Amino acid sequence: MAVIEDELSLVFSALADPTRRAILERLAHGDATVNQIAEPFAMTQQAVSKHLKVLERARLISRTRTAQSRPCVLDTERLDAVAGWIERHRRIWAGRHDRLDRHLAALQATQRRDGETPR
Amino acid sequence: MAVIEDELSLVFSALADPTRRAILERLAHGDATVNQIAEPFAMTQQAVSKHLKVLERARLISRTRTAQSRPCVLDTERLDAVAGWIERHRRIWAGRHDRLDRHLAALQATQRRDGETPR
C-alpha cells in the first residue's frame, strides 16, 4: 500500500525482524559473505539473501563485489537518523512526564532487559 | 509467520509506520481521545483504532477508560529499550570504524546484554 516509503520507515521495518538484527550483530563483529551470515540460521541461503536486500534497501548495510563473493559492510549513518528520532521523542516525553507528575510510571524504569529470541 | 514476537520487534514494527509515528508525536503534546487523534488523518476512525491497538500491543501507549472515551497516554519505558539497543550498536559500529577490529572483541563482550544467539 505504501508505494513511497520514507527512510525512517524503511529503517524501522528493517530492524523489526530478529533475524535481521542478528545479521547486523554478526556484521558488527566484522564483514562477512552471504554464506558466512547464513550459516547459523535455520533457513535457506535465499531467505538470508532476501533479508540482506531489505537491509541494503534501508541502507543499513552496503555491499561490494569482490570476485564471486558479495561481502556485507555496515553502514552507520542510517542508525544515526533513527537514534536522532528516538532521542528527540524521549526528551519530549520525559519533559511531559515531569510536568504532569503522573502516576509512578518511573517505577517501571527498573526493567531494562530486552530479550531476543531468534529462530 | 512470527507467532511469538519479542518486544523489540513489536516496538520497531510499530514505529515503522508514518501514521503511527505521527500519532505518537501528537500524543507527545498531550493525551488525546481516539477521535482527536483521528481527526487530522485521511482515514476512517476504525483504521486509527487499529493503529492504536498496534501501539498498545507494543506498549508504546496505554489507555484508560474515562466515561465513554478511551484517552491514550504515552508509555516511555518501551522507547528506552529501543534507545538502548540503538546506542549499544552505535557504539560497536563506531568503534569498528575508528579502531582496530581485533581489540573490539573484549569491548563488545561487555556490552552484549541482549542475548541474540542465532542458532
Add this chain to the structure above:
DNA sequence: AGTTTGCACAACCAATTGGTTGTGAGACGT
C-alpha cells in the same frame, strides 16, 4: 425514552512479508 456521540469488533480486500523450491549466471579450482 430516544437520539447522538465515542469507540471497537467483524468480515472483507489488495498488497506486502517471510519463507520455500527450482534454476542459472559468474568466478574459481583442477
Add this chain to the structure above:
DNA sequence: ACGTCTCACAACCAATTGGTTGTGCAAACT
C-alpha cells in the same frame, strides 16, 4: 573443459498488514 562454489532471480505459498464498510454497544445529551 568441467565441475564446484557463491549468490540472486523467479514463481509460488501462507500469513500479516493496512485499509475499507457495516454494525453495535455503552455512555451522554436532550
